[in-house]
Amino acid sequence: MVGAGFAGLACARELAGSGLKVLVIEKKRNAGDHIHTTGILVKEAQDEWAAPANLVRAIRRVRVYGPSLRSAVVERDDYFFLATDTAGLLGWLQEETRKSGVEVRIGETFRGARRENGHWVLEESGAVCRFLVGADGARSPVARLMDLGRNTQYLKGVEYAYEPLDQAELSLHCFVDPEFAPGYIGWVLPGVGVTQVGLACHSRHTVDLRGFIRRIDPLFGLSKRRVLEKRGGIIPIGGLLRNFYGEGVLLLGDAAGMVSPLTAGGIHRAYLYGRLGAQAIAHHLQAGGPHPGEVIRKGYPGRPWQHAARWVYDHLPAGAMLEAALRMPRVFRRVAGKIFFDRMSWPE
């Protein structure tokens, strides 16, 4: 397994549970180094692999703002998001995976592998395996070095973690603003011990997080707070890659494009397809089952409406439409409720 992120650890833990010998290699020395996610867990992700209470904070409301900063709240009693201490969560997932019998080697980078007698031999360490999984993120080196498909459509995101804002309303604050966030949104999240403020937009645009922060400063008073940490990265939104597996090799998580094209959430899919991918790998190796990639391709939901909704968001004047909807609270609550809370928004 290349990569000790959400997909790699979920897959490795499940594989060890099937009685297979699993090695994870991870280039980062500390789980909390270079975090490139806001780390929000949707309820379904928490159902998949429950994070401990001290690492999460439940958020039950979403406040949506139009370009004029007019806003409205949408909430549902039976749903929540979890802000996370993301560094702590990744460290905890790593420990849980180790406890399940997996060997996790940190500070080891994948630099290629050669095929010998139906096995992979890793460059540098010389480790030998029957099956190789690339769970190594949106710019997957495994995909590049093994000649598999690559993510070409993506969003760019940048985030600052500020000293906590004690007065901030306990909501996920989402800003639809085509000037600063064409193709996605800006956000303020009262997180675990920090307040996270971020912005993502199409890759062809520049992420002007400072400009965005100046715009929303009257609402939150961020300029009086210190920035404790900076995060950033890319989010693939083109959907599952055509060519995400080959002989003895499979990509999972962001590496394979397993991200919701609409919400850009990927942690739940990483957990879910990490686990399902592991079951398919175990069946393939232990009982001669089909290639795990074929199994995933058949079961992976196309969700054409999510791609259609993304097209609408990209091509129609989303800001003006939202401003109009904010003047019609019932319409707003129906549409926003569907996007944020409806199970159809997330893979089962």
Ligand SMILES: Cc1cc2nc3c(=O)[nH]c(=O)nc-3n(C[C@H](O)[C@H](O)[C@H](O)COP(=O)(O)OP(=O)(O)OC[C@H]3O[C@@H](n4cnc5c(N)ncnc54)[C@H](O)[C@@H]3O)c2cc1C
């Ligand atoms: C700014 C931003 C905010 C986001 N916010 C959210 C959110 O709030 N909720 C949500 O659900 N999703 C969010 N996402 C998406 C989510 O972070 C990803 O979908 C998720 O992290 C995918 O997990 P993964 O395990 O596939 O990949 P990753 O989390 O990228 O893990 C890949 C791992 O592989 C390692 N690696 C890479 N190359 C090598 C190598 N050569 N050798 C060894 N190891 C290697 C990396 O160090 C890393 O640890 C966000 C993304 C961004 C960019």
